[in-house]
Amino acid sequence: MPQRVQADRMTPGMGKPTCGAHLAAALLCAWLAAGCAQAATTSPPASSPAAEPRSEPPAPPEASHPGPAEAAERSAFRQALRHAADAARAGKFDLAAASVQQAYAAAANPYERIRAGDWYASIREEQERYDLARRALHTIRPLIRCAYGVHDTARSMAQEARLAFLQQRRSEGYALLAEIPGLPLATESVTWGQPDRDNWIIDGSQARLRDRLAGMSFPATAGGLLRVDYETADDRSGPSTLVYRPIALQGQLEAMQVRLRIGSRDRHGTTVGQELAHQLSYERELYGDQGHDAEADKAPRPAAVPARFMPAGSAHAAGAIHISDEHGKDEIHGVWIARKGVWQIVVRASWAPSRQAAAGKALQALFADIGWQADKAFYRGLSPQAQALDREFDTALAQRQWARASALAVRTLPSAVFPARQARLYTAMGVAAARDGHVAQAMPLLRKAFAKWRYSKLGHDSERLFDTLLLQAADAAFRAGDTQQAVTWLNAHTRDELDPDWKLDAGSGAVTYLPMSLSLPARLGGFLLVGHDRNLARYLRVDSHQAIGVTLMRQAPGSSPKDTEDLLHGWMAHDLRLQVGQLSQHPYPQATHGAAHGLLLQYAVTRPAASQAGVLDIGPGSPPPTGPRQMTFWLSRIGDKQVVLRTETAPQDTAALAAASAAAAAFPWPASADALQPAAHGPHELACSAAAMAATPGLP
Numbered sequence: 001m002p003q004r005v006q007a008d009r010m011t012p013g014m015g016k017p018t019c020g021a022h023l024a025a026a027l028l029c030a031w032l033a034a035g036c037a038q039a040a041t042t043s044p045p046a047s048s049p050a051a052e053p054r055s056e057p058p059a060p061p062e063a064s065h066p067g068p069a070e071a072a073e074r075s076a077f078r079q080a081l082r083h084a085a086d087a088a089r090a091g092k093f094d095l096a097a098a099s100v101q102q103a104y105a106a107a108a109n110p111y112e113r114i115r116a117g118d119w120y121a122s123i124r125e126e127q128e129r130y131d132l133a134r135r136a137l138h139t140i141r142p143l144i145r146c147a148y149g150v151h152d153t154a155r156s157m158a159q160e161a162r163l164a165f166l167q168q169r170r171s172e173g174y175a176l177l178a179e180i181p182g183l184p185l186a187t188e189s190v191t192w193g194q195p196d197r198d199n200w201i202i203d204g205s206q207a208r209l210r211d212r213l214a215g216m217s218f219p220a221t222a223g224g225l226l227r228v229d230y231e232t233a234d235d236r237s238g239p240s241t242l243v244y245r246p247i248a249l250q251g252q253l254e255a256m257q258v259r260l261r262i263g264s265r266d267r268h269g270t271t272v273g274q275e276l277a278h279q280l281s282y283e284r285e286l287y288g289d290q291g292h293d294a295e296a297d298k299a300p301r302p303a304a305v306p307a308r309f310m311p312a313g314s315a316h317a318a319g320a321i322h323i324s325d326e327h328g329k330d331e332i333h334g335v336w337i338a339r340k341g342v343w344q345i346v347v348r349a350s351w352a353p354s355r356q357a358a359a360g361k362a363l364q365a366l367f368a369d370i371g372w373q374a375d376k377a378f379y380r381g382l383s384p385q386a387q388a389l390d391r392e393f394d395t396a397l398a399q400r401q402w403a404r405a406s407a408l409a410v411r412t413l414p415s416a417v418f419p420a421r422q423a424r425l426y427t428a429m430g431v432a433a434a435r436d437g438h439v440a441q442a443m444p445l446l447r448k449a450f451a452k453w454r455y456s457k458l459g460h461d462s463e464r465l466f467d468t469l470l471l472q473a474a475d476a477a478f479r480a481g482d483t484q485q486a487v488t489w490l491n492a493h494t495r496d497e498l499d500p501d502w503k504l505d506a507g508s509g510a511v512t513y514l515p516m517s518l519s520l521p522a523r524l525g526g527f528l529l530v531g532h533d534r535n536l537a538r539y540l541r542v543d544s545h546q547a548i549g550v551t552l553m554r555q556a557p558g559s560s561p562k563d564t565e566d567l568l569h570g571w572m573a574h575d576l577r578l579q580v581g582q583l584s585q586h587p588y589p590q591a592t593h594g595a596a597h598g599l600l601l602q603y604a605v606t607r608p609a610a611s612q613a614g615v616l617d618i619g620p621g622s623p624p625p626t627g628p629r630q631m632t633f634w635l636s637r638i639g640d641k642q643v644v645l646r647t648e649t650a651p652q653d654t655a656a657l658a659a660a661s662a663a664a665a666a667f668p669w670p671a672s673a674d675a676l677q678p679a680a681h682g683p684h685e686l687a688c689s690a691a692a693m694a695a696t697p698g699l700p
Contacts, residue, residue, distance in 0.1 A: 052308040070179040076106035081116070088123070097123045101699050110692055117143070120699050121159075130163045135700040137163075145183075146692035150194060160226045165221065165247045177207035177220045177227070190492035192466065196232035196419055196455040199378070200240075208371075211240065213417060214262055214343045215377035216370065218242055223365025232454040234420035236379070239263035239346075242367065248376065252358035257513050258349040260516065265344050268600060272317040272337050279335040279346060280319050287333060287350075288323045306360025309336040309347060309367045313374065322353065332356065334363075340374040343383040363696050379417050386415040397428055397465070408430035420462070423452035427469045434476040435543060443480055446473040467493055474481045475542040490522055493530060500534050503679075506687060511537070514679040516641065518670060520550065524663035539663065546656050548647045548663055556642035561585075561599060564642070568633060572605060578631075590664070591636035591643075594671030601633040604651070625650070632657065634664040639673040 087096035094699035104116035117140035122134040164173035207220040225244040246253035303320040320334040333486040336347040351359035398407035405428035430445035470493040477486035487509035509522030527539035537550040581604035591598025635644040647660040
């Protein structure tokens with residue numbers, strides 16, 4: 001799922017200009033940004049046989065070299081934005097809006113249309129023509145969904161709601177906010193990091209947001225503030241976050257921001273006073289002037305707290321500081337902390353000193369409207385026994401002891417209420433069943449795991465586990481005969497591999513190497529296609545971690561088989577640091593047809609204990625196999641091009657060699673040089689782009 005930096009797209013109402021000159025400058029910035037796309041650069045082809053692809057494939061280019069028609073469209077887009085900036089600078093907002101409409105019509109992709117639509121809405125809001133601004137945001141909603149995903153769609157809908165409140169159409173605003181949690185997910189089985197829809201629920205006609213685990217509820221609006229964003233915790237060690245900002249961007253609450261963090265206190269050993277001191281120190285470090293020559297009167301100093309947050313039955317503390325940053329901007333930053341049972345709320349807010357009274361009134365209204373029924377909290381902490389089981393499970397899972405982890409998961413599942421913990425438990429149970437060959441038992445467990453990963457965030461360790469789940473689930477689905485589901489999960493595994501030389505067929509899971517027009521299937525025998533980068537690809541046998549590497553050579557070495565032998569020998573000896581022994585060479589009829597000549601090469605090699613290079617995949621945490629090994633290559637040469645497959649096995653492991661040989665026989669060996677001509681390289685394009693562009697024909 002695409003992620004982006006907040007600054008990439010300015011949402012109307014989030015730092016919107018407040019006068020014509022500022023708006024013109026902002027539009028000019030948009031125009032400049034639109035012209036800064038860089039041309040694509042591609043990595044040079046690798047010349048060695050199929051080594052493991054890079055662990056971090058290159059990101060897709062922002063733009064490719066445009067053709068004449070596309071270049072004209074981009075020129076028209078930039079020119080229209082420049083005219084809009086000039087008109088806004090002169091205070092001619094209707095003319096500026098008309099120019100932005102022209103930019104929208106000339107936009108070549110969803111990103112440009114979103115940029116134009118955002119600024120059109122911003123101009124219309126500047127004119128207090130809120131209905132037009134709302135219609136513009138509604139128009140570009142499918143584009144935002146396509147380009148940026150559910151989270152940004154939700155944030156844009158919150159801005160539509162804010163405009164509805166400015167129109168005094170409160171029921172429409174609440175309806176928009178209530179609609180956000182029900183937004184359909186892109187591909188439910190493979191998404192992650194979404195707000196928790198099982199434990200965070202919209203309640204009532206005024207779109208209150210209820211946290212079932214903590215027994216809390218939060219208003220959509222209070223005191224002129226609007227809930228514009230929220231993120232939910234996926235684990236007891238992390239917080240949920242809600243953000244409130246002013247409905248009216250100009251006025252007494254201008255630039256005010258309130259952020260609430262709600263979390264379990266299972267791992268907190270501090271008092272509320274200590275936590276308050278820590279939070280205020282954080283505010284000083286984050287926002288204060290930290291220069292060595294900072295003037296004494298600019299140092300953060302205590303300030304009055306304009307509102308009280310003291311929920312009944314809670315331990316609480318509050319404090320505020322007056323901060324002048326390095327740019328001379330003055331703000332007051334307040335912190336409120338309240339604790340009940342195992343739960344804690346930390347509120348951080350900032351406002352201008354001149355608006356202290358208005359900020360206090362808004363905060364008091366918000367605090368009064370927060371519901372907290374600690375006795376109804378679904379999660380009230382873990383017993384020592386449950387915590388011990390959690391630790392045992394984490395150890396077994398980290399060591400990939402699937403059977404033990406699965407048994408522990410069954411025991412700890414009843415006490416698990418956070419989605420990340422549930423996701424890990426179901427993953428262990430599903431993977432263990434799949435690895436034991438119990439596919440019918442595994443499939444519903446795997447689906448439950450994906451349903452919980454949907455609400456979980458991916459870090460370094462959890463991403464590795466999620467990728468393991470994707471491969472095990474895809475393999476199990478293939479074995480169960482559910483090819484469509486298997487391809488969906490397998491495609492998700494290669495979600496970050498967007499090398500412009502490769503093109504994915506989402507329906508079949510096959511990928512085509514465009515410089516040679518060669519399509520690699522998603523599955524070869526019992527091997528799954530799990531990676532592709534530059535001119536390399538990799539197939540993996542999930543149950544044993546045996547791999548087959550694929551190298552696609554646009555320029556084969558020399559002109560005879562001896563040249564290839566020398567290349568392979570040198571590569572194994574120098575790059576892989578293997579001791580290369582006897583060679584066995586045979587014709588390979590499966591790759592010999594038409595103009596293609598097939599060859600099978602088998603080398604007896606030895607890997608010294610000090611050498612760890614060239615191992616395609618040996619499983620997480622496993623040491624590389626040392627001692628005598630066998631390296632097998634299947635080759636097909638067609639003119640000046642060559643295709644190479646290779647696998648490594650133990651000398652006596654006939655079953656592993658037979659599995660790889662069956663996969664090699666099923667490989668789509670090319671028959672002629674004409675079949676390997678380069679395919680056209682189009683610009684990188686989102687799969688949903690065409691439909692989204694067609695669904696958003698024009699601005700109001």
